[in-house]
Amino acid sequence: MTITPGVLGDWAMEVAAYTDGTAPTIWTRVYGITExxxxxxxxxxxxxxxxxxxxxxxxxxxxxxxxxEATLKTPRAGMAADPGQEILKSASREVLEGGLVHTRFWQEGATTGDQGIADVTFVANGGPKTDLTTAALTLTGRGALNDFTVPTGG
Structure with a gap:
């Protein structure tokens, strides 16, 4: 059997604000993932x-x-914010349920992926003046990581 590897760029992530634990009906794609x-x-x-x-x-x-975990390329000051990153950034500044998000991950072309509820750490990275603006993202699960069916066109 020959295995043809994928690339990490095949992964996609969506988030939804956590309200009362009810499963979200609207998900927001997170863009700018570099790692x-x-x-x-x-x-x-x-x-x-x-x-x-x-x-x-x-x-x-x-x-x-x-x-x-991920590294996200963040927009320059004065540019439009990425809505998915804003959900993550907002949750990272809260505690208890306010610090949680619904999140799901899958590989492009797959029919199933993983989803769960996670506490968010979103920290702007520093570096030399020639670096791009990025943030370090850590999602720490709260409860189970479950399978889900990737929506058509997801």
Whole structure:
């Protein structure tokens, strides 16, 4: 079997403001993504080996969490803001439910993707005067990362 790899530019992301936890009906595409790490899951492992067992250790998962990260090219001052980035930036300045967004990710051409609710960290990057204006985005999952069916033309 020959595997033809995709490129990270194949990924798309949409967000919706979090209100009361109700699934959104309107999603806003996030533009300007220059680097992307798709949602990654991490298990919390606890040692469940016993003194009277063998010398082999034993671990079991007691929880699972997820994060997604991106670098976003941000518009210059005075230019029109990207609506998706504005949803993220606004949530990053709030706490509790105000700091959450609905988010979903998929690879272009795929029929399914991942979606969930996440807390947002959106931080403007610095650098030398010749750098482009960018922001670092971290989405930290609140609850499960679920499959969803990508809408036609999505």
């Amino acid at each position: 992307f790490t798709p949602p990654q899951t991490e298990k919390n492992l606890e040692d469940d080996s016993e003194f009277d067992g063998t010398h082999w250790g034993s671990q079991i998962a007691t929880g699972i969490s997820w994060t997604g």
